Amino acid sequence: MIPDSAPPDTATPDTATPVLAPGAVRRVLLVDDSRVQRKILSASLRRWGYEVLEAGSALEALDLCRRVSIDVVVSDWMMPGMSGLDFCSAFRALHRDSYGYFILLTSKSDKGEITRGLDAGADDFLAKPVSADELRARITAGERILRMEQELREKNRLVTSTLAEIQTLYDSLNRDLVEARKLQQSLVRERHHSFGNADVSLLLRPSGHVGGDLVGFFSINHKRVGLFGIDVSGHGVTSALMTARLAGFLSSSSPERNIALFEEDGIFHARPPHEVAAHLNRLLMEEIETENYFTLLYADVNLATGAVSLVQAGHPHPAVHRASGEVEYLGSGGLPIGLLADAGYETFHMQLHPGDRLFLMSDGFTECADLAGVELGQDGLTQLLQRNAALRGEACLEAMVWDLQSYAGEQDFHDDVSGVLFEFGMNKIDPGLDPRDLLPE
Numbered sequence: 305m306i307p308d309s310a311p312p313d314t315a316t317p318d319t320a321t322p323v324l325a326p327g328a329v330r331r332v333l334l335v336d337d338s339r340v341q342r343k344i345l346s347a348s349l350r351r352w353g354y355e356v357l358e359a360g361s362a363l364e365a366l367d368l369c370r371r372v373s374i375d376v377v378v379s380d381w382m383m384p385g386m387s388g389l390d391f392c393s394a395f396r397a398l399h400r401d402s403y404g405y406f407i408l409l410t411s412k413s414d415k416g417e418i419t420r421g422l423d424a425g426a427d428d429f430l431a432k433p434v435s436a437d438e439l440r441a442r443i444t445a446g447e448r449i450l451r452m453e454q455e456l457r458e459k460n461r462l463v464t465s466t467l468a469e470i471q472t473l474y475d476s477l478n479r480d481l482v483e484a485r486k487l488q489q490s491l492v493r494e495r496h497h498s499f500g501n502a503d504v505s506l507l508l509r510p511s512g513h514v515g516g517d518l519v520g521f522f523s524i525n526h527k528r529v530g531l532f533g534i535d536v537s538g539h540g541v542t543s544a545l546m547t548a549r550l551a552g553f554l555s556s557s558s559p560e561r562n563i564a565l566f567e568e569d570g571i572f573h574a575r576p577p578h579e580v581a582a583h584l585n586r587l588l589m590e591e592i593e594t595e596n597y598f599t600l601l602y603a604d605v606n607l608a609t610g611a612v613s614l615v616q617a618g619h620p621h622p623a624v625h626r627a628s629g630e631v632e633y634l635g636s637g638g639l640p641i642g643l644l645a646d647a648g649y650e651t652f653h654m655q656l657h658p659g660d661r662l663f664l665m666s667d668g669f670t671e672c673a674d675l676a677g678v679e680l681g682q683d684g685l686t687q688l689l690q691r692n693a694a695l696r697g698e699a700c701l702e703a704m705v706w707d708l709q710s711y712a713g714e715q716d717f718h719d720d721v722s723g724v725l726f727e728f729g730m731n732k733i734d735p736g737l738d739p740r741d742l743l744p745e
Contacts, residue, residue, distance in 0.1 A: 331355045331372070332443070335365040335379035335391065336409070341434075345378065348436050354443075362391035369395055374404050376446050378430070378439070381410040381421075389424050396425035403453045405446035409434060493556075496698050497521070499607050503730065504531065505697040507723040509668075509705060515720035516543025516598070517666050522556035522564070524574045527608050530554070530564055531724050533619060533664040536598040537640075539720070546596050553584065563587075564602070577602050577615035581641060581649035585617075588642035597642030601635075601664045603726075610656035610728050615649050617641050620667050621682070623689060627659025631686040658729025663689065668721035669704075675713040684711065701725055 332354045334342045339360065346356045357372065359365035363386055365379065377395060381388040392406050407428045408421050421429060427449070428442050496505045506519045516536035524530055532554055536543040553563045564580045565572045575583070580602055588594070599618035606612070614622065618640030621633040634654055639647040656662060665685070672680045680688075692703045701723060708721065 362386035517722035
């Protein structure tokens with residue numbers, strides 16, 4: 305034991321003390337109103353390799369802690385003025401960049417007093433008179449805790465720094481995606497067009513910034529128009545890039561690039577729908593070389609007679625909303641485009657009558673689920689169409705999306721929602737008007 309009254313030079317040198325490891329505690333503050341006690345403990349600590357600071361009172365020690373970074377505090381409990389317990393509380397209230405280990409020297413052994421010390425923020429206790437071996441063991445234990453705290457602080461710093469970098473990258477990516485959304489929406493340049501005796505309206509609502517759905521229409525000749533709906537597998541940037549590529553293949557502004565058309569004697573003619581699907585399948589399998597595939601619904605509509613030829617390649621069944629209110633679903637499914645090199649596709653036919661509507665929709669409609677996970681399905685889609693039968697064009701599409709949002713329980717859509725609404729024979733046409741003047745340029 306080191307007696308309180310022993311002179312500083314009575315301590316025995318510790319010749320077996322190892323050199324402190326990197327990151328070990330370097331600075332210890334001794335706080336005791338007994339100068340002799342401070343000198344005894346200080347001598348031992350310095351021999352063990354620590355930098356030692358001394359304070360004769362708690363107030364002096366507190367002022368020192370405000371100016372100097374302290375690793376470990378060894379403080380007497382009973383001192384004139386501010387006690388070691390109050391000093392511990394004040395030490396814990398200081399703003400510090402790192403943790404400080406606090407050891408109270410006490411002759412108290414009552415459990416209630418020990419509890420008070422722990423509540424004040426003390427980490428450990430040493431009974432007086434102090435044993436040099438025990439002091440060294442307690443400080444070594446404190447070193448382990450401080451090293452762990454330092455490692456944790458460094459890891460937190462790295463995490464914070466990494467999160468800041470990720471946030472910067474996310475903000476940059478978010479700005480790019482906002483612009484990408486604008487570009488993708490520009491692929492559908494005209495959301496509504498009237499042909500006099502027929503109207504076409506388009507809906508494109510990505511579930512995220514960008515999506516994998518594409519809808520559109522193009523002129524075949526002065527009597528016919530092509531309608532299409534596409535749903536690329538997956539979501540996000542890759543799918544969006546694919547839709548941009550496909551938009552070029554079914555271009556309304558460049559008929560010479562449109563694979564649904566071919567030129568003969570200076571006149572553009574339409575390929576049968578099943579040939580359009582087969583051509584797209586060959587392009588995807590042989591030239592584009594991507595892991596993505598897509599579903600397609602393509603319709604060739606005669607504006608004068610209402611005759612429609614269609615091909616379905618994995619896309620949801622097109623809906624025909626008759627003027628009577630009845631809703632029919634057409635097609636037999638078919639294989640998506642880009643899965644099998646030798647996939648076959650079939651053209652099927654249907655007839656629109658005045659007042660009928662043809663609706664080509666993505667599975668974002670039929671597979672939309674409510675909060676219980678129940679999908680809307682064809683029955684639910686039928687109700688949406690019938691509920692909004694009095695609305696026309698874009699207003700009808702927006703109302704259907706509103707109803708779909710209500711069905712989903714106001715949660716965000718998990719898939720892109722898109723559609724083409726073709727309304728036939730609902731307008732009166734001027735007999736003297738050339739139908740070619742009604743087609744989009």
